[in-house]
Amino acid sequence: MIDEIKFYEPQDSYGFLSNFAPAPITLSDVVWPTSEHYYHAQKFVDPAIQQQIFNAETPDEAFNLSRQYADQVKDDWMEVREAVMRYIVFEKFRQNPRLAHLLVSTGDRVLTEHSHKDAFWGDGGDGSGRNTLGKILMEVRNYFSNKEPYNLVHFVESAKLPTQWGTFQMYGFVEQATGKEHLALVYGDLDPDTPPLIRLHSECLTGDALFSARCDCGFQLSRAMENIVNAGSGVLFYLRQEGRGIGLINKIRAYHLQDQGADTVEANERLGFAADMRDYSFCRGMLSFLNIKSVNLMTNNPRKVRAIESAGIKIEKRVPLQEGNNPHNENYLKTKAAKLGHMFDKEFIK
Ligand SMILES: Nc1nc2c(ncn2[C@@H]2O[C@H](COP(=O)(O)OP(=O)(O)OP(=O)(O)O)[C@@H](O)[C@H]2O)c(=O)[nH]1
């Protein structure tokens, strides 16, 4: 059986593939509301008709107008229509990164416009049609599938996550290079022109879920979520980089060495690891999915700041996140400051 996605109505699942889906496309300083509007307007040389189609309230109205003026369609339209469609479908996805991510996330499934009315662009309803639109979408998908940041993570699904601080929208991603599952918890509405308050939180099962006081992770996690809710909007990225990238079992090995006197950096090194094995480059994929170009980043870690910047993300402001200092993590925090360069206030680690 072929794995196929059939789409048609823009409000149905995979409706974003339809030309009727709202997807603003800017060309020569004007904004076309949908690819359908643009496509129909190109049939005419008369600028008045083009303008009328541009102004159509809905894509259905744009379609109907083009039928109304059928006798004025330009002579070579049948020769150029496929090229026009290819161009505008490509622009639709290039200019709407969320849609490009969703397109790439369809993987290698066959995309079919399931249209009873159309056997050229669609499948004709019974599968006998040419599905030219589906083929163009698959070509465009091929292009973005091989391109950063679209190939870094695949978005899978989103759902509500009510918490003690407020209700977040949780987005699930799969990192393409490793198969790891990462989360973005979005609170409130993100404005594309304002850098949101974000936290890139590396997984620490012991601190985040098991209340460990050996580190500051659990305390930072709750404060970060609280801060985001208080700010009115923001994103907590939960990155599956357990143990600074060495994994849970190796972190227990490292803790064992620390119980015997090693510090957090020495323990990693004795196990044959670098002090910090994390790679943040895939974060660009999640940020681009959320249309975030610059951020206010909650962290004390200068390596994280550098890594994020070198992954192409602009840090507008660093927001310190000093939480949970206690007798059990006193040495851990001091080592972080001395060897990893964490920027803590003197009072926090005294
Ligand atoms: N290998 C190792 N990992 C640890 C140890 N203690 C905590 N971790 C891990 O360190 C990571 C902490 O990550 P973050 O909370 O992002 O903290 P950070 O990189 O110090 O930076 P900020 O909190 O942003 O300032 C988590 O993945 C923890 O599992 C340890 O002693 N050894």
Ligand SMILES: [Zn+2]
């Ligand atoms: Zn921790």
